[in-house]
Amino acid sequence: MDIPYTVSARPDTGLYNAKVGVWLFLASEVMLFGGLFSAYIFLRVGADYPWPVHELNVTMGFINTLVLIGSSVTVLLAWASIKLRKFTAYKVYMAITIACALTFMVIKSFEYRSKFTHYSVTMTDGTILTGHLPHGFDIEFGEVNELTLTVAGKTASIDANPVSYVLPYIKGTAPSFKTEAGEDIQLDSTSFAKLADEARAKAREKQKAEGLKETPNWSIKLKAASPITFSVPPSKLLAKPALDAKSISFRDGTTVEGKIINDKMTIEVDGVDLRGTPEKEKSLAWNEHYLGSAWKNFFIHQRDEAIAEFSKKYDDGKGGLSRDPNKSATHQKEQFYLHIHSPKPESHEASNAAHGAEVHAPKEGHDAGHASHHPEVQLERKDVQFYSNFTPKLNSYYAIYFTLTGLHGLHVIAGALVLAYFLIFDGRRLRENPEHMANRIEVGGLFWHFVDLVWIFLFPLLYLL
Amino acid sequence: MSAAAHSHDHAHDHGHDHHELGFVNKYIFSTDHKVIGIQYAITGLLFLLFGFFLMMLMRWSIAYPGQPIPGFDVVSSIPGLGWVFNEMIGRWAPGGVVNGELYNMLGAMHGTIMVFLGIVPLGFAGFVNFVMPLQIGTIDMAFPKLNMWSYWLFFVSGVMMFASFFVGTGSVQTGWTMYSPLASTTSIAVTNVWMHGHTWWLLAMVFNISASLLGSVNVITTVINLRAKGMTWMRMPFFCWAMFIVSFLLLLAFPPLEVAALLQFSDRVFGSSFFLPTGLMEGGQHLDISGGGSPLLYQHLFWFLAHPEVYVLILPAFAILAEVIPANTRRPLWGYKAMVYGALTLGFLSFLVWAHHMYLTGMGTMMSTYFQITTVLISVPSVILLTGLMISLWGGSIRFTPQMLFASAFLPMFGIGGLTGLPLAFTFIDLALHDTYYVIGHFHYVVAPGTIFALFAGIYHWYPKATGRKMNEFLGKLHFWPSLLGMNMIFAPMFIQGMGGFHRRWYDGGKYFEQTSSASNWFTEFTSSFFSIFGMDVPNNLFGLNVMMSVGAFVLALGQVPFILNFFLSIKGGKEAGSDNPWNATTLEWAAPTPPPHGNFDFEPVVVRGPYEYSVPGMEQDFFPQWESEPGKRAEPSAAPVPAVTAHH
Amino acid sequence: MADSPEEIYKSIKKIKVIGLMLAVFTILTVGLSYVELPTHSLNIIVGMILATIKAALVALIFMHLNHEKVLIYKFLAFTITFVLALFILFYASSTDPLVFDGF
Numbered sequence A: 001m002d003i004p005y006t007v008s009a010r011p012d013t014g015l016y017n018a019k020v021g022v023w024l025f026l027a028s029e030v031m032l033f034g035g036l037f038s039a040y041i042f043l044r045v046g047a048d049y050p051w052p053v054h055e056l057n058v059t060m061g062f063i064n065t066l067v068l069i070g071s072s073v074t075v076l077l078a079w080a081s082i083k084l085r086k087f088t089a090y091k092v093y094m095a096i097t098i099a100c101a102l103t104f105m106v107i108k109s110f111e112y113r114s115k116f117t118h119y120s121v122t123m124t125d126g127t128i129l130t131g132h133l134p135h136g137f138d139i140e141f142g143e144v145n146e147l148t149l150t151v152a153g154k155t156a157s158i159d160a161n162p163v164s165y166v167l168p169y170i171k172g173t174a175p176s177f178k179t180e181a182g183e184d185i186q187l188d189s190t191s192f193a194k195l196a197d198e199a200r201a202k203a204r205e206k207q208k209a210e211g212l213k214e215t216p217n218w219s220i221k222l223k224a225a226s227p228i229t230f231s232v233p234p235s236k237l238l239a240k241p242a243l244d245a246k247s248i249s250f251r252d253g254t255t256v257e258g259k260i261i262n263d264k265m266t267i268e269v270d271g272v273d274l275r276g277t278p279e280k281e282k283s284l285a286w287n288e289h290y291l292g293s294a295w296k297n298f299f300i301h302q303r304d305e306a307i308a309e310f311s312k313k314y315d316d317g318k319g320g321l322s323r324d325p326n327k328s329a330t331h332q333k334e335q336f337y338l339h340i341h342s343p344k345p346e347s348h349e350a351s352n353a354a355h356g357a358e359v360h361a362p363k364e365g366h367d368a369g370h371a372s373h374h375p376e377v378q379l380e381r382k383d384v385q386f387y388s389n390f391t392p393k394l395n396s397y398y399a400i401y402f403t404l405t406g407l408h409g410l411h412v413i414a415g416a417l418v419l420a421y422f423l424i425f426d427g428r429r430l431r432e433n434p435e436h437m438a439n440r441i442e443v444g445g446l447f448w449h450f451v452d453l454v455w456i457f458l459f460p461l462l463y464l465l
Numbered sequence B: 001m002s003a004a005a006h007s008h009d010h011a012h013d014h015g016h017d018h019h020e021l022g023f024v025n026k027y028i029f030s031t032d033h034k035v036i037g038i039q040y041a042i043t044g045l046l047f048l049l050f051g052f053f054l055m056m057l058m059r060w061s062i063a064y065p066g067q068p069i070p071g072f073d074v075v076s077s078i079p080g081l082g083w084v085f086n087e088m089i090g091r092w093a094p095g096g097v098v099n100g101e102l103y104n105m106l107g108a109m110h111g112t113i114m115v116f117l118g119i120v121p122l123g124f125a126g127f128v129n130f131v132m133p134l135q136i137g138t139i140d141m142a143f144p145k146l147n148m149w150s151y152w153l154f155f156v157s158g159v160m161m162f163a164s165f166f167v168g169t170g171s172v173q174t175g176w177t178m179y180s181p182l183a184s185t186t187s188i189a190v191t192n193v194w195m196h197g198h199t200w201w202l203l204a205m206v207f208n209i210s211a212s213l214l215g216s217v218n219v220i221t222t223v224i225n226l227r228a229k230g231m232t233w234m235r236m237p238f239f240c241w242a243m244f245i246v247s248f249l250l251l252l253a254f255p256p257l258e259v260a261a262l263l264q265f266s267d268r269v270f271g272s273s274f275f276l277p278t279g280l281m282e283g284g285q286h287l288d289i290s291g292g293g294s295p296l297l298y299q300h301l302f303w304f305l306a307h308p309e310v311y312v313l314i315l316p317a318f319a320i321l322a323e324v325i326p327a328n329t330r331r332p333l334w335g336y337k338a339m340v341y342g343a344l345t346l347g348f349l350s351f352l353v354w355a356h357h358m359y360l361t362g363m364g365t366m367m368s369t370y371f372q373i374t375t376v377l378i379s380v381p382s383v384i385l386l387t388g389l390m391i392s393l394w395g396g397s398i399r400f401t402p403q404m405l406f407a408s409a410f411l412p413m414f415g416i417g418g419l420t421g422l423p424l425a426f427t428f429i430d431l432a433l434h435d436t437y438y439v440i441g442h443f444h445y446v447v448a449p450g451t452i453f454a455l456f457a458g459i460y461h462w463y464p465k466a467t468g469r470k471m472n473e474f475l476g477k478l479h480f481w482p483s484l485l486g487m488n489m490i491f492a493p494m495f496i497q498g499m500g501g502f503h504r505r506w507y508d509g510g511k512y513f514e515q516t517s518s519a520s521n522w523f524t525e526f527t528s529s530f531f532s533i534f535g536m537d538v539p540n541n542l543f544g545l546n547v548m549m550s551v552g553a554f555v556l557a558l559g560q561v562p563f564i565l566n567f568f569l570s571i572k573g574g575k576e577a578g579s580d581n582p583w584n585a586t587t588l589e590w591a592a593p594t595p596p597p598h599g600n601f602d603f604e605p606v607v608v609r610g611p612y613e614y615s616v617p618g619m620e621q622d623f624f625p626q627w628e629s630e631p632g633k634r635a636e637p638s639a640a641p642v643p644a645v646t647a648h649h
Numbered sequence C: 001m002a003d004s005p006e007e008i009y010k011s012i013k014k015i016k017v018i019g020l021m022l023a024v025f026t027i028l029t030v031g032l033s034y035v036e037l038p039t040h041s042l043n044i045i046v047g048m049i050l051a052t053i054k055a056a057l058v059a060l061i062f063m064h065l066n067h068e069k070v071l072i073y074k075f076l077a078f079t080i081t082f083v084l085a086l087f088i089l090f091y092a093s094s095t096d097p098l099v100f101d102g103f
């Protein structure tokens, strides 16, 4: 049973099936990316912060654009080679195309990685510090003598599981625990399973005895042989602990009492963004135990210089300005975004020289080895309103950036897999039915061009504009 | 083997044509469009049944809030099934009482399952797969393997959706519309986001969307490229036209929903704020989010799909009825051309009306006005379709087979649904009615006694083609009358409650909203005195209607028993169809052997006339099939015009 | 479709030229993005025009849409209409056009 028109075109439509199919598929893809781009528009129009421009690594994005264009050319050359029955040339061009796809993904993964390791901290007055967190950010919570586990009566997502969700955050090795029955145990999956079974049995007994409608939760208390100190990232807790929290609850519902020993966040600052700070000169960042007045003066100097430069550039000859400084995003950034690449402010003369070249956002990708180039600041938790690495959590720009490029990346991978399949496993068709093979490459190629076409819009929208 | 002849100008590597397929390849991983159609249809029917069961629990809670579900203990104690029931439902219902949490799960899953796993798979995928390739006279879909993939992706999505009841958090709780910010933040602090009902819901939707994408590409390509000789566009049965349009809706409207699902996924799993505005608080605390997103964005993306989706739900109904009604009135379909253009217009406009679901979001007056206008416009083609079917009855000699009963009930029921939609189209009326039971009544009239009745009609109609036997007529009538009664008992009172201000998501049926609900009118009086005949004490106010509706649901449930029996018993025990064309219909599926083998026809079908030539004046028999050049004689290939070659651009 | 060897050789040349043009346009886009035009919106508009030209080259030449069957134009016409509806209506409803006060 052969389906008609797999190779030759149907006379009245002039198309073979796969070509109709792939264009329909692409139409659907257009709607997919259309939806994403309209989300981009919506988020950008509604953004309540300066939309990042030139903040990604433009060089990498630029190279990737060329790589994709190149691969679009080679996939066409591969198709042409089949049409000319030059099979070796076909294979070479296909291989280049796939290599381009790989290059693209490798470059992309470097870009992603540098984002994951870079952090942004919004302080309560709107000032943003960017930089690296050499030790991550953990809250140290100590003087804990007892764990209170809650075994859920019904299947539920919050159900005591201390082995996975509590023990990993103990500083040092876990002590032994004394159960309510007075038994000494090392907490591990077997001993905990036994405890949980006992707890459930007791809960069921209670249900029977009191005629309850559902099995109640049952709590288990474990006394620690020696006081415990936890060192835990806030995201692993059920709720953000209060500043003077006397107890914290882990994600599995386990609650401990004690006190906060250290919740300072150490950050190696490489940028200060004051655009969201109402009173720039009184920013928390200039506190003496943070960046201090030296940096503040450096900032004031930079700002004044930027203003002077702007007035010179847009002098309309009548004592006014030909451009509204408040509406120039670039000027706002020149004034209020401070780049920091030395542990101490450089002298103003030196900074003057550096200034011209450094109008734009910091380049990503400093690794930890260069940490000493930046001032290290210990932020108190009460001054921190929000922090995140440069991931979708940080703001709507990074959210849409990762979603768009992530989905685009998936398309690159899928396209490369299909093309690789044609190259590696379809040799017989190539020899026996080159016309059919050419159709397949055409269809695969159409998809590949579409992937390129999407990137053509992504690159300026996310990197440049 | 029909049109296959055209493609023999090149060699193929299909060496596996003529040997028997094993059971697995024949019935499970089949690439035969008819088997896939039946797989889709049966899976869809099962999900409809399951969704119905969820609805029964909801209706119980609304009519008798705080009282244990009858039979709860009995079901819980059945070995095996009891465990399933407990893990799924029981553990949320202390003592068998539905609480708000459980009600929300039931509601969200009822909507999702009915729409995405019930009606679309049965009404669109099931019927289109089984009928369409036969109707256009081809051997299979254009991409049979993709077709198989489509079913199995759908199957995975169904399994995930069903399984989401069993994970620790239980299933999703935020309505079938899954509105953010609520849906981006509810029960998000869990130990493992991957074992979360909401995550499963979102992933299941991604699978579901991929499945419908593959399906719709397949259908469109098949209709475009594989029509038999002589099957010109305007000779194509309306069924194929409607399904063709539905495929475009699925193809182009679903991707934005996929975007919505992915962005919500990102909000929940990666902590982004696509749909979360700045400064959002929950339980008196600022959430640990950046904000800067927009709940409105979610609604736009969702309704960009979900309005076309309602036409995905209704067009298959029109498709089926356009076959059932002419065959049973022995009259041509009235206004075939107008209906085709009407359906095309409907399809087009359905992309431009979505925000009539969002009048209350503060979109701005200009936008509301725009959407109000397009919404009123779109009711014109809807009316054309309905009118076409109605006038087709005129002067016919109607055979009241079960399918025709369902078809004739569809017409007024859809009419009620459509007419009650019109007031909603106006912003100032919608201000009062939005999110009340009135809206629920509106769309259920369209989909329940509307689409679902049409789907039943389709099942009765094509059953003989699939099995060689007819379904039992008496059981069919026993199915029809209680269904009609039950449907109206459930949905008619919703309009009254809705106008009385009943909100659509009260799990206790408004128990705590005494003031809004104590109103009475002739209808509540009627209800109250009606039930007093049976010794039931039903209050004479809007609450009383809850009882009426829940009893209606019960009647409806009983009404499905004859259908289920009929469906299974008739496979072996039904009356033999007697011929390949038991209804004396005119379209090509009735020319194929019964049941059609893999590859469909035993001759090359050639189409020489339009699809609805019934009661042609001067002819002895009252139908003139598309494939016959004169009564009883198949047309020769030479009878069909050679398709014109399009210019190369 | 260009099927004879001469035509294919000709189209190979064309493909290479277009590839080069795309690269040049990319450089232009990057360069212009660093030039501060009177408003940033203008930068965006110019950038998008350049991107659209590039996209058009890819679509017309690489995906041979300059030379396609009517049917495919029909699909795409609908798709583009709906995408534009998405863009325009989303944008328009994110502000109230009756009280529109500029970008």
Ligand code: HEM
Binding pocket: B177, B310, B311, B313, B314, B356, B357, B375, B376, B378, B379, B382, B417, B418, B419, B421, B422, B424, B425, B426, B430, B433, B434, B435, B439, B442, B443, B446, B447
């Ligand atoms: C005949 C023309 C129709 C008009 C003018 C119309 C109008 C409307 C409007 C304005 C709403 C929003 C009400 C609100 O939320 O406040 C609505 C809701 C709805 N309509 Fe229609 N409608 C029509 C036909 C249909 C059809 C044919 C279907 C389905 C097959 C349908 C299914 C729905 C659904 C499912 C909802 C509610 C969704 C929800 O909020 O959960 N409608 N309709």
Ligand SMILES: [Cu+2]
Binding pocket: B306, B307, B310, B353, B354, B356, B357
């Ligand atoms: Cu709608």
